[in-house]
Amino acid sequence: xxxxxxxxxxxxxxxxxxxxxxxxxxxxxxxxxxxxxxxxxxxxxxxxxxxxxxxxxxxxxxxxxxxxxxxxxxxxxxxxxxxxxxxxxxxxxxxxxxxxxxxxxxxxxxxxxxxxxxxxxxxxxxxxxxxxxxxxxxxxxxxxxxxxxxxxxxxxxxxxxxxxxxxxxxxxxxxxxxxxxxxxxxxxxxxxxxxxxxxxxxxxxxxxxxxxxxxxxxxxxxxxxxxxxxxxxxxxxxxxxxxxxxxxxxxxxxxxxxxxxxxxxxxxxxxxxxxxxxxxxxxxxxxxxxxxxxxxxxxxxxxxxxxxxxxxxxxxxxxxxxxxxxxxxxxxxxxxxxxxxxxxxxxxxxxxxxxxxxxxxxxxxxxxxxxxxxxxxxxxxxxxxxxxxxxxxxxxxxxxxxxxxxxxxxxxxxxxx
Amino acid sequence: xxxxxxxxxxxxxxxxxxxxxxxxxxxxxxxxxxxxxxxxxxxxxxxxxxxxxxxxxxxxxxxxxxxxxxxxxxxxxxxxxxxxxxxxxxxxxxxxxxxxxxxxxxxxxxxxxxxxxxxxxxxxxxxxxxxxxxxxxxxxxxxxxxxxxxxxxxxxxxxxxxxxxxxxxxxxxxxxxxxxxxxxxxxxxxxxxxxxxxxxxxxxxxxxxxxxxxxxxxxxxxxxxxxxxxxxxxxxxxxxxxxxxxxxxxxxxxxxxxxxxxxxxxxxxxxxxxxxxxxxxxxxxxxxxxxxxxxxxxxxxxxxxxxxxxxxxxxxxxxxxxxxxxxxxxxxxxxxxxxxxxxxxxxxxxxxxxxxxxxxxxxxxxxxxxxxxxxxxxxxxxxxxxxxxxxxxxxx
Numbered sequence: 001x002x003x004x005x006x007x008x009x010x011x012x013x014x015x016x017x018x019x020x021x022x023x024x025x026x027x028x029x030x031x032x033x034x035x036x037x038x039x040x041x042x043x044x045x046x047x048x049x050x051x052x053x054x055x056x057x058x059x060x061x062x063x064x065x066x067x068x069x070x071x072x073x074x075x076x077x078x079x080x081x082x083x084x085x086x087x088x089x090x091x092x093x094x095x096x097x098x099x100x101x102x103x104x105x106x107x108x109x110x111x112x113x114x115x116x117x118x119x120x121x122x123x124x125x126x127x128x129x130x131x132x133x134x135x136x137x138x139x140x141x142x143x144x145x146x147x148x149x150x151x152x153x154x155x156x157x158x159x160x161x162x163x164x165x166x167x168x169x170x171x172x173x174x175x176x177x178x179x180x181x182x183x184x185x186x187x188x189x190x191x192x193x194x195x196x197x198x199x200x201x202x203x204x205x206x207x208x209x210x211x212x213x214x215x216x217x218x219x220x221x222x223x224x225x226x227x228x229x230x231x232x233x234x235x236x237x238x239x240x241x242x243x244x245x246x247x248x249x250x251x252x253x254x255x256x257x258x259x260x261x262x263x264x265x266x267x268x269x270x271x272x273x274x275x276x277x278x279x280x281x282x283x284x285x286x287x288x289x290x291x292x293x294x295x296x297x298x299x300x301x302x303x304x305x306x307x308x309x310x311x312x313x314x315x316x317x318x319x320x321x322x323x324x325x326x327x328x329x330x331x332x333x334x335x336x337x338x339x340x341x342x343x344x345x346x347x348x349x350x351x352x353x354x355x356x357x358x359x360x361x362x363x364x365x366x367x368x369x370x371x372x373x374x375x376x377x378x379x380x381x382x383x384x385x386x387x388x389x390x391x392x393x394x395x396x397x398x399x400x401x402x403x404x405x406x407x408x409x410x411x412x413x414x415x416x417x
Numbered sequence: 418x419x420x421x422x423x424x425x426x427x428x429x430x431x432x433x434x435x436x437x438x439x440x441x442x443x444x445x446x447x448x449x450x451x452x453x454x455x456x457x458x459x460x461x462x463x464x465x466x467x468x469x470x471x472x473x474x475x476x477x478x479x480x481x482x483x484x485x486x487x488x489x490x491x492x493x494x495x496x497x498x499x500x501x502x503x504x505x506x507x508x509x510x511x512x513x514x515x516x517x518x519x520x521x522x523x524x525x526x527x528x529x530x531x532x533x534x535x536x537x538x539x540x541x542x543x544x545x546x547x548x549x550x551x552x553x554x555x556x557x558x559x560x561x562x563x564x565x566x567x568x569x570x571x572x573x574x575x576x577x578x579x580x581x582x583x584x585x586x587x588x589x590x591x592x593x594x595x596x597x598x599x600x601x602x603x604x605x606x607x608x609x610x611x612x613x614x615x616x617x618x619x620x621x622x623x624x625x626x627x628x629x630x631x632x633x634x635x636x637x638x639x640x641x642x643x644x645x646x647x648x649x650x651x652x653x654x655x656x657x658x659x660x661x662x663x664x665x666x667x668x669x670x671x672x673x674x675x676x677x678x679x680x681x682x683x684x685x686x687x688x689x690x691x692x693x694x695x696x697x698x699x700x701x702x703x704x705x706x707x708x709x710x711x712x713x714x715x716x717x718x719x720x721x722x723x724x725x726x727x728x729x730x731x732x733x734x735x736x737x738x739x740x741x742x743x744x745x746x747x748x749x750x751x752x753x754x755x756x757x758x759x760x761x762x763x764x765x766x767x768x769x770x771x772x773x774x775x776x777x778x779x780x781x782x783x784x785x786x787x788x789x790x791x792x793x794x795x796x797x798x799x800x801x802x803x804x805x806x807x808x809x810x811x812x813x
Contacts, residue, residue, distance in 0.1 A: 046761055086764035087708050087739055094704075094740070097697040098472040101624065105466060119701050122607045126698060130621050142604065150601065151521035152535050156608030159532055159621075198593060 036075045037356060039064075039347055040103050041340075042096075042114035042124065045082035047089030049116055055333035056138065056340035060113060062324055063344045063379060072352025079109065083120050096120040100127035110354075110361045111136065111347040113340065118142035121165070125157040129164045134362045136346050137167040138339035141303060143204060146171065146390040163366050166391035168342045168384070170303040170398065170416070175280050176208025178398040178416045179249060179301050183278060184216040187299075189247040191219045193240035195233075195261075197252025198224040205280055206251035221245055227256035237268035248275070253282040254289055262294045272297030290406045300408060302399040307335050309399050309410050310381050317381035341379040346371055346386065366391075432643055435726045439639065443632040446474060450625045471624040472696075473740045478631040479693045480736035484716040484728045485638045486685015491714065492723035492786075493646060494678035495658030496566070497574040500581015502709040503561075504554045504683045506588050508690020509700035511550040513606030515541040516695075530613035543612035547634070547691050554687025555680045557584075562679035566672060569661075578707070585705035605701035612695055621698075631692050635729075638685055642725045645681065654678050655723070655788065712739065715768065719775055721782030723789045730783055739764070 041060055043053035057080055069075055081099045085092040096115070100123060103112050111134040115121045118140040125145065128135050144153035145165065157165065183189045192213050196206035210220045221240050225233050240248070248265055250258070262277075269275040271294065278299040289295050310317045320341070324332055332338050347361075349371050354360030365371050366388050375383035384393040400411045450471055454462055483505060490498045513519055516529065518538035529540025541549070565576045592602030600606070612619045612630065619626045645651045653674045656664035665671050694700045712735065720731020747760025775782070781790045 046759075082744075085739065086743070086761040087712060088703075088706070090703065092704070093697050093699070093701050094472075094476050094693075098470065098476075098740075101472050101622070102466065102470070104622065119603075119605060119703060122605070122701075123697055123699060126608070127621055144604070150604065151537065152518035152608055156518060156532070156535055161534075 036077045036108065037071075037351060038077055038079050038106060038109040039344065039351075040079045040081050040099075040106065040109050040112045040114075042081045042083050042099055042103070042112055042120070043116050044084035044091045044120075045080070046084040046086050049084070049090065052333045052336060053116060055337035056116070058328055059324065059332055059337050059341040059379070060344045062320070062327060063341045064348070066320075066323070067348060071348035072354075074351055074356050076348065076351060079106065081114075083115060083117075091115070091117045091120045093119070093123060096123040097127075100124040103128060103133060104131040110134065110351060110356070110358050113138070113343050113347060115140065116336070118145060121145055122157065125165045126159055129158050129160050129162075132160070132162075132358050132362055133164060134347065134350060134358070134365055135165045136343040136365075137165070137169070138341075138343040139169055139336045140167050141169060141172050141175075143171040143173045146392050147173070149204070163389070163391050164362055166346065166365055166386050168346060168380075168393055169336070169339050170396040171392065172204050172280075172303075173208040174396045174416050175301055175303045175398060176205045176251070177212045178396070178414050179278055179280065180209045180212035180216065180218075181416070182299070182301075182400065182414060183247055183249065184213055184218050187247065187276060189218070189276070191221065191243070191245045191247075193237075193243075193245035193248045194220050194222045195225045195236065195248065195250055195252075196222070197227050197250075197256040202252030202256075202282070205282075206249075209249055209251060225250075225252070225257065225261055227252075229257055230260055231257055233257075233261055233264045234268050237265055241269055246275070248277040250277065250279045250283065252280075254279075254286045258283065258286070259288060259292065262289070262292060262298075266294040272299075284401075284408060290403065290408070295403050296406075298403040300401040300403065301414070302335070302401060303396070304335055304339060304399065305380050305382055305397055305413065306399045306401070306410055307332065307338065309413065310335070310338060310379075312410070313381045315381065316376055317379050320379045335380075338380050342373065342382070345373055345378060349373070432726075436639070439636065439729070443629070443636070446471075447625055447629055447632075450628070468741060468745050470741070471628045473737065475624070475628045475631050475696055476693075476740055477733055477736040478628070478635040479689050479696065480713070480716065481635045481729050481732040482631075482638050482685055482689035482692065483713050484720070484732035485635075485642050485725065486682045486689065487713050488682075488717050488723065488725070488728045489642065489645070489654075489685065490678050490682035491717050492728065493651060493654040493658065494675055494682075495654075496675060496678065497570065497577070498679075498682075499574050499578040499707075499710055499714070500584075501577075501682075501686055501713050502705045502707070503581045503584035504557070504686025505690045505693070505709065506585050506700075506702070506705040507554045507557055508550040508687035509694040509704075510588060510600060510606070510690075511553050511687065512546055512609060512691040512694035513600075513700040515539050515546045515549065516543070516610045517606055517608050517699075519601065519606045519608075528613075530610045530618060532608070532610065535608065540610055543610075543614065543695065547688055550687040550691035551684040552687075554683040554690070558680040558683030559676065562676050566675045566679060578710075581707060581710050585702060588705060589702040600702065603702060605699055605703075607699035609694060609698050609700075627696060631696065634688060634692050638688070639725055639729065646723075646725070650674070650677060658723070659788070715772065719771070719782055721785040721789065724782070724784055724786035727782050727784030727786065734783075735768075738767075743767070 041057055043056055045053050061078060064076060064078060083091050083095045083099050085095055103109055112128060113136055115137060116139045121137060121140045125135060143149045146154055194206055194209055196202040210222060213220050221243050223236055265277060281302045283289060283300060284302055311321055350361045350364040353364040365386060370385045370388055372385035373383060375381055382397045384395045387394050396416045398414045398416060400414050401408045402411050454465055487501045490496050518535045520539050521537040523539050524537050525539045528542035531540040561580050568576060588600045589603055591600030592598045653669045656669050657674055716732040716735050717728050721727025743760045743764055747758060751757060
């Protein structure tokens with residue numbers, strides 16, 4: 001019979017021996033010797049988001065490379081963390097919790113770039129907060145991370161009482177505001193049929209649209225749409241037609257019975273030339289939607305600048321995309337990848353303005369002069385300053401798109417203050 | 418001493434050795450992380466953090482808890498459960514409801530530890546939450562088990578699979594149940610209170626204390642698993658597992674005995690769910706999917722169905738491989754040979770291969786229970802008996 005005590009002793013002895021023999025970490029040691037400051041990227045490297053994360057890490061590396069590996073007087077290196085597991089094929093709460101501790105334990109790490117998923121950010125922010133470690137996300141759009149939303153938010157993410165989290169992408173509230181302003185001010189609509197998909201994202205977005213549209217003086221007719229696949233929503237459209245609505249907004253995700261919804265709207269209210277409709281980025285990137293004749297003329301918003309918009313904008317941002325293609329041989333996977341570069345730029349500015357300590361880097365973002373990026377220097381072509389109270393950007397560029405000829409065509413950028 | 422008494426004595430001594438081994442390993446890991454590693458050089462610290470971080474080891478303890486809970490259902494009573502993740506979810510949400518500001522319409526503090534400024538919600542002491550988590554999941558075990566345990570084999574497995582899908586989906590879509598936000602849907606419940614034990618608050622960075630806490634939970638589960646197996650109820654479970662008809666003929670009440678295994682097994686999931694929620698500081702519906710149920714089942718099967726220590730070894734190995742093993746071994750191989758394999762992406766291939774090999778060459782698991790080993794090798798025994806009989810006949 002195997003003796004468990006012996007097994008334990010052997011395992012420990014083996015582990016210690018391996019530790020003594022391990023030389024593979026030597027190169028990293030020199031990087032962590034006090035000379036080089038570490039920025040940890042925290043992304044889901046496995047599963048559905050793997051390509052987007054790979055591209056984001058490449059963009060971040062290129063931003064650092066173009067700066068000569070330095071931020072101000074400090075040499076900077078990147079350490080990649082994976083917050084996903086193969087078993088889930090997506091971000092994993094346990095991996096996020098472990099990464100949070102590892103970020104803090106790595107004493108040379110002065111900032112975290114990430115996360116991609118807001119759920120993972122909810123786990124990492126409080127841990128980083130207690131350690132006074134800066135975190136800048138390029139992709140978290142859940143509003144409650146920075147502003148009052150659900151019960152206890154955002155205070156429950158900041159146990160120290162001070163902020164340590166910022167993001168360079170607009171939260172869902174901004175997108176709702178932008179859509180409401182466009183429908184009221186530019187399309188001249190006054191009675192909005194506001195449908196939400198009864199899910200967290202859709203409800204949050206609809207709340208923001210309703211608040212802004214009402215504030216502007218419009219009337220909002222709000223209801224939820226039936227998200228069960230194939231469910232008919234014609235009665236909802238009949239109702240809003242009777243109430244005098246002159247535009248429809250779909251606050252939600254196309255996956256939630258979007259095909260039938262768009263068809264039902266056209267059947268009852270007419271196509272978009274007769275009765276316009278608008279959707280958020282939850283309807284972006286769906287080939288099925290693009291192929292639907294009923295979707296022709298649909299107004300859409302994208303939180304940030306689309307990749308197409310960045311390239312067409314020219315200047316330094318477009319040159320950065322060209323440099324990326326030259327280095328890696330393909331385009332960045334998504335706009336979010338480019339925003340990873342923006343987050344890295346913010347972190348590097350903070351490091352340059354700091355004394356090289358965690359506290360210094362954090363203070364550079366949340367006190368003193370606010371961190372700003374001009375449209376020329378930002379790799380997304382979007383200029384902004386970070387709000388020191390919330391960590392959100394003060395100016396958000398939304399991209400207005402319209403479905404024309406089965407393509408989501410950029411119309412123009414909309415700035416939301 | 419009779420043969421039976423001698424056999425019982427041997428099992429008792431064996432359990433004692435394993436218990437000492439488990440306690441020693443936990444104690445050494447705790448002391449190593451409190452006294453040795455903080456003073457060790459960076460290289461040693463990095464090695465342990467990469468290969469055996471306390472976070473990963475604490476997570477392994479949670480997996481052990483889960484696997485032992487499922488072992489009661491599958492290993493002891495022989496009921497195939499493909500939806501055990503549901504109990505993990507239920508336990509996690511009990512922690513979310515009773516240890517956070519989430520239910521902000523209430524303001525209850527019962528020996529809890531709310532963070533300053535976040536006193537709204539319900540804040541129970543961690544001990545009470547652990548007990549309530551176990552009770553709550555046991556009740557759900559009864560609710561689920563009641564109508565399903567009259568089914569057998571494949572049918573039972575399919576129904577448990579259904580429940581394993583329904584409950585996580587409920588959690589995912591439970592942000593508006595008749596106007597009530599019960600689970601906060603996909604956003605989950607964050608900001609759990611830090612556990613306070615006898616006046617000592619286990620802080621965010623107090624990893625040794627967290628590890629010790631979940632190790633004690635796993636230790637308690639090991640103790641109860643062994644005691645249950647050796648008791649009257651445990652023997653009834655084993656009898657049902659071996660031969661339902663024979664057990665019934667011997668007076669074992671089938672339905673009631675199966676029912677109790679389901680309810681008691683669920684407790685492991687509930688307590689583990691509470692422990693996991695405390696470890697990560699929240700509960701998120703994304704975690705609770707079918708794959709988790711299968712991984713827990715694989716831990717039980719690979720370790721050795723019915724044998725507590727086999728299941729502990731199975732859970733430890735698979736959880737470690739899943740959390741850090743594949744990544745670290747992959748890095749080691751890639752660094753040594755200059756390759757660029759993404760080892761974690763081959764996880765299921767390796768798991769599958771391991772399962773196939775185990776089924777071919779060691780069906781009873783790494784450390785099988787003696788009775789299970791005999792059952793699994795029944796054909797070989799029959800062959801031996803046949804040869805012996807033939808030999809006997811031939812010899813006449």
